[in-house]
Amino acid sequence: MNTRYVAIKVLRAIITLWMVVTFIFIVLRVSGDPIDTLLPDDADAETIAYYMHEWGLDRPLHEQYGLYFMSVFKGDFGVSFIDDRKALEVVVERIPATLQLGFAAFVFGVCVGIPLGIVAALNRNSAIDRAMMTTAVLGYAIPNFFLGILLILVFTLWLQWLPSSGSSTLWHMVMPVVTLGTGGMGSLARFTRSAMLEVLNQSYMRTSRAKGVPRLKRIFRHALPNAAIPVVTCLGFKIGGLISGSLITESIFAWPGVGRLLVTSVGNRDLAVVQALIMLVALTMVIANLLIDITYGWIDPRIRVSSQKQED
Amino acid sequence: MADNIGPAQETGASLVRPGIFSNLTGELARMPVLVIMCCVFLLATFFVFIFADVLAPQHYAKLDLLNRLKAPAFMGGLPQYLLGTDELGRDVLSRLIYAIRMSIFIALLGTFIGAVLGTFLGFVAAHFRGYAEEVIMMFVDAQASMPFMIIALAVLAFFGNSFALFIVIMGINGWENYARIARGMVLGANAQGYVVAVRSLGAQPRRVYYRHILPNIASALIVQFTLNFPSTILLETSLSFLGLGIQPPLTSLGLMLGSGRSYLLFAWWIAVFAGMVIFITTLSVSIFGDWLRDRLDPTLRR
Numbered sequence: 211m212n213t214r215y216v217a218i219k220v221l222r223a224i225i226t227l228w229m230v231v232t233f234i235f236i237v238l239r240v241s242g243d244p245i246d247t248l249l250p251d252d253a254d255a256e257t258i259a260y261y262m263h264e265w266g267l268d269r270p271l272h273e274q275y276g277l278y279f280m281s282v283f284k285g286d287f288g289v290s291f292i293d294d295r296k297a298l299e300v301v302v303e304r305i306p307a308t309l310q311l312g313f314a315a316f317v318f319g320v321c322v323g324i325p326l327g328i329v330a331a332l333n334r335n336s337a338i339d340r341a342m343m344t345t346a347v348l349g350y351a352i353p354n355f356f357l358g359i360l361l362i363l364v365f366t367l368w369l370q371w372l373p374s375s376g377s378s379t380l381w382h383m384v385m386p387v388v389t390l391g392t393g394g395m396g397s398l399a400r401f402t403r404s405a406m407l408e409v410l411n412q413s414y415m416r417t418s419r420a421k422g423v424p425r426l427k428r429i430f431r432h433a434l435p436n437a438a439i440p441v442v443t444c445l446g447f448k449i450g451g452l453i454s455g456s457l458i459t460e461s462i463f464a465w466p467g468v469g470r471l472l473v474t475s476v477g478n479r480d481l482a483v484v485q486a487l488i489m490l491v492a493l494t495m496v497i498a499n500l501l502i503d504i505t506y507g508w509i510d511p512r513i514r515v516s517s518q519k520q521e522d
Numbered sequence: 523m524a525d526n527i528g529p530a531q532e533t534g535a536s537l538v539r540p541g542i543f544s545n546l547t548g549e550l551a552r553m554p555v556l557v558i559m560c561c562v563f564l565l566a567t568f569f570v571f572i573f574a575d576v577l578a579p580q581h582y583a584k585l586d587l588l589n590r591l592k593a594p595a596f597m598g599g600l601p602q603y604l605l606g607t608d609e610l611g612r613d614v615l616s617r618l619i620y621a622i623r624m625s626i627f628i629a630l631l632g633t634f635i636g637a638v639l640g641t642f643l644g645f646v647a648a649h650f651r652g653y654a655e656e657v658i659m660m661f662v663d664a665q666a667s668m669p670f671m672i673i674a675l676a677v678l679a680f681f682g683n684s685f686a687l688f689i690v691i692m693g694i695n696g697w698e699n700y701a702r703i704a705r706g707m708v709l710g711a712n713a714q715g716y717v718v719a720v721r722s723l724g725a726q727p728r729r730v731y732y733r734h735i736l737p738n739i740a741s742a743l744i745v746q747f748t749l750n751f752p753s754t755i756l757l758e759t760s761l762s763f764l765g766l767g768i769q770p771p772l773t774s775l776g777l778m779l780g781s782g783r784s785y786l787l788f789a790w791w792i793a794v795f796a797g798m799v800i801f802i803t804t805l806s807v808s809i810f811g812d813w814l815r816d817r818l819d820p821t822l823r824r
Contacts, residue, residue, distance in 0.1 A: 222663065229664045234676070241680040351805040353756055355763045355776075356797035359783060363794070367787055454671035454760075461764055462783070472672075473764050476679040484679040491672045499667050 219503045223496045230492040234485055235278050239271075248288030248482045261288070282489060288482030292475075297482035301468065301490060307377060308467030311460070312452050314387045319394035319448065324441065326395070327402025331410065332429070342399065350396025354455050358389040358462040375464035382463075390459040394448045401444045405437040412436075443506055449498040453491055557813045560806035567622060567803055574623040579604070579613060582620035583771050586611035591789040606791045608782070617773055618795055624774040625800075629755040632692025636754070637747055640697035644704025645731055648712070655705070662698040670695050671757060678766055688758075688767060695757050696750040703746055707739040741818040748811030752804035759800050775800050 238244050244267060245258060262268060269277070281287075287297040323346070330342040365385060366374040373382050409415065410433060418428050456469035464470070468487060475483040553561070570577060579602070586607060594606040594614075605614040647655040665673070674691045681687055708731070711717050720734050759776030761767030768774040770781075775796045782793030 225660065226664050226667050229660070230668070237676070237680045347805075351752075351808060352801055353759065353797070353804065355760060355779060356801055359779065359786065359793050359797060363786055363790055367790075450667075450669040454669040457671060457675075457764065458760055472675060473766070476675045476766055477764075479679055479682065481679060484676060488672060488676050492668060495667055495669070 215507050216504055219500055223500045226496050227492060230488065231279060231282055232275075234488060235275060238481075238485070239274075248485070250289060250291045250294060253289065257289070285486075287486040287489070290483050291480045292478060292483075297486040300483055301471065301486045304466065304468045304471050305490075307465060308456055308460070308469060311383070311386055311390060311465055311467060312456055314383060315391035315452060315455075315459075316394070316448070318387050318391035319398055320445070322391075323395040323398030324402050326399040328406055328429075328434070330399065331403045331406035334407065339403075343403065346396040346399035346403075348396070349392045350400065352392065354389050354393060355458045355462060357392055358385070358459060361385045361389060362462070377465055386459050386463045386465055389462065390452065390455045393455060394451055398441070398444065398448070402437065402441055405440045406433060409433045409437045439506070439509055442509065443502060445502065450495060453494065554813070557810060560809045563802060563806045564810065567626065567799075570619055570622050571626040574619050578616040578619040580616040582612065582617045582773055584612060584616075586613075591785065593789075594791050605795055606789065608789065608792045609785055614791055614795060617778060618775075618799065621773045621775045621778050621796060622799060624768060624772060625755060625758060625776070628689065628692055628758050628768075628774070629751055631689055632695060632754045632758070633747060633751045635689070635693025636695060636697040636750060637700050637743065639693065640700025641704045641736075641743060643697070644701040644706075645708055645735075647701065647705045648708035649727065649731070658701060659705070662701050665694075665698045671760065674757065674761060675766065678761070683766065683769060685768075685772075688761075692754055692758060695754055699746050699750065700743060703742050704739065707742060708735055711735045711738060745811065745815045745818060748807055748814055751811075752807045755800065755804055755807075 238248075245261065249257060249261060267274065285298045289295065290297050290300050293300065326342050326346060330339045330346075333339045361372075362374045362385065365372040372384055373379075374385065376382050415428065415432060418432050423432070453469075456467060457473055458469075459465065460467045460470035461473050468490070471483065472487045474480075475487065588611065589600060589603070589607050590609055590611045592600050592603055592607045592611075595601050595604045597606075600607075603613050603615070605618065608614055608617065643658050647658040674695070677687070677691055712735075716738075717730060717734060720730055725734075758767055758774065759779070762774045762776030763780040765777075765780060768777050770777070778796035779793050779800070782789070782791075782796065785792055
């Protein structure tokens, strides 16, 4: 039964990937000749002939569709306009910087947001609760591009404490991480608070209090594990937010990552690179969602059982 | 992720009160101060949206090259430029007013297209069931699993930027939420007495959906509209900020913020006022939307 739950989720993930590849295939054919769009203008006849053959552009459309899948599978997305290298190569070398920033922002969001939500819930309707939730709402609502600009204005131009572009030292990371992580922090805090409040109102919490379980043990042993279930799903949604957030953040702070590459490539219409990047994002999202779904089923046995009932 | 939302809303449909605004007049008196402030701000924004031509002291593209990067009037700038001037000596206040008009226009139109498209497809899925439903829900899941900004960038990269395409992209943003809600609630409604009754009286499907089911599920869709509206504003402003959305000489809030970024050191006012408007607008819509959700639809309350 457990394998069935996982198998259905994996199948869904594969269907999503298939739809993304098909979407790009269709868009690529509709918008013009793939040779024009995926190879530089000054590509020599030999390169053109090679890719004509490799992508099977002389063959019928359904065969092209199959070949396109093959080339995507092999990681062959064409050649970048800008520096005449294979698109995948250009993309892959940018990944570490983005992972570094994204991971730091994720940790920032989790380490600030979840404690904020827990403390707010434990002090419900007090001044602490209100102050924390105001922070959370503001953090959640402020557009990341505006936050980034305000940070630059205050910490680079007025106080002159932090550098505003590049990635050479740890100080360069501070503002990008805050810019990227604040939205997630705010929504996590709000989400954790409501999940905690729900759990705190349960009868088993009253029971544990009645039988004299110490307060800290009540919170950590009884409340937190149950409140964690909705919070984990919420984490999954944060990953999509991090990806779109990294486009903005990396562009503002000249961070040499994938997000900035996508923005400049779209601006230059360097489609080979754009194509490779979209696949990368799709793959990341699908894997992330899959992992979240599986973790979710693992920490909450009710999901396994109910999904099995639905499917039968 | 889709499957843990569906059933709850299907059962939720039975509890929604008919008549969207029937109890709203009484509620107005009991609005919290914060919500009233948000409403006032949103009404003011809407007023600016309608009367931009009358309110703007100058045309948004009028140059004054002798007075470039002048500070706002209250900071020792020239009295005729209340919020200062930009790098070409254009009045920031006038540009801000036209930028509000553009951003609100795009967000309203985009959200509206998304609502109509999504609701329609949700109805189609619930009506035909079977393959149509499977296909529509597959698209819903696929779109929900990709950050929409990436899809938008892909389309912009492949087709190039044009105003019409940009509007279409804004419309496609968020349709899946309406489709999911509409489908779930129609499935719930179809099993209910009033729909069965109207059907057995011989009403056509179109009449049943348009006259009977739609008014009953409208409150959930309106709440979704208030959730989707800020996200559409943010999508537009983000893309314009990156230089991939609205193109000069037109102006939008995101574009102002993006172009003001280069002049932060000499003229922070170009970027900051536009950013404040975006921030307060999206915040106001969210707060108002939360309040509306609590009032209109107790079953959706968290």
